[in-house]
Amino acid sequence: MLADKIQYYSKQHKSFLAVLEFILVIGVGWVDYIIGPDYSMLLLYLIPVLTTAWFVGKWAAIAISVESLIVLLIVDLVWKNKSAESLAIYWNDLSNLVFFLIVTYIIASLKSAFEYKKLMADIDSLTGVANRGRFYDLAAAEINRLLRYGHPFTVCYIDIDNFKRINDTFGHGEGDILLRQIAESIKNNMRRTDVVGRLGGDEFALLMPETAADVALSVAGKVHKLQDIVRKKGLTITLSIGMVVYLKPPENIEEMIQRADALMYSVKTDGKNNIKYEIVGQE
Template identity: 40%
Template structure:
């Protein structure tokens, strides 16, 4: 089934503006040929709503102004020369139309901003701004389905901050929060855009590397650990990191099973001295 929202969400603003212009001109032509007795004002809202929701605020305002201008031209041309409006009436109607378009666009912009804020709260960790555990489970389920359907390999790594409790106890939770944000940002900068990182809670993070085999994922995880240790050293945080990683040659049965496997390896890394990576290959 065609997902129109997903389709337009992926389009660039330039495409949306061009589409908006074409729609406004099309509505203007229909408005002109149907005559001034039939009102077409509401149909100008289609391109306005489209560009405002999926594009930027400025693009929405520009579409409002274009719709206003096209409406005036269509209305005057349809009336001319039999029934021209007196200038005061034309001016008044024009102001009402422009105000109607702009107010509608502004209300939609506020709704869009509120929707995006709620979506952010639903999918992001409030502190680090990484994905939260609930949204990660959704993404991981999709990745497992793709791996199963197309027989693809992927790697998942679970990491825990060694001695993080000492940071909170000795320096306070504010310092601990700053450390968590630094960890999240460091991981994010160390991976590809297609990779996924989430904070599962406390001082535990999980990384998913789609279509990444053992030979390719091993240096990535090592790079993440090195970058984390370097940033901790620069900022004076006496912590290290224990990693558990699994490269899945075949998709695991569930997300819970996947997380259980990497979580077990992470605790094995802690028990074997901390600040290390336990990485295996499995057919799940």
């Protein structure tokens, strides 16, 4: 949790952190001057390089590395009274810069790999939409927002009718292609603020923040018409959709999903290929 909070803060305040790291390098230079030439302060100079590379970015860390080189030269030539004619000073400080740049590259690469792995942990590998865990996290945030600020949201539970028959007739490869087409079509027809997730199998969920019944029905109607888009690509499918508009927050995620799932199942039992909705908290 602490790491997530630090990561969130760093994303929101990168400029502030960059300035802070710049000042920190000057502070390290001052400590270097106070302690004198008997001790190497290289590890202290490395701290702002490391933290900048991880929390701010590669180019900012390169700038901090160059600043560290300048501070090192000033400390060596001015405060420590070393001879400006000695090539050893320039060689040593230039070597330190190369070391800082290598560390910057390594840390930036690790951060990039970490971010990619974190992103992939939230994405359904087949369809490229949010997976169940990520969708639940975002839904929990919407429940909290409704609880605190009274902002409504809507959730849709979407099921592809007769998907098993499609798999049996055309094979699982075609079924996977269909799932990707459905996911892509949903993304293309929803708002930027909406979130689509794959809950498993042929079941998708659509989360629409800040959405009351009229807007939600409009979006859900577009989603339901996706069958026409897919039909043009060679497969005939229909969708059963259960939609719940929350003006009052549910007790938990499970209740939210179960209510929308129950509406979807009701559509299934009534002949499929339809939308049913209800509004929770309407007076």
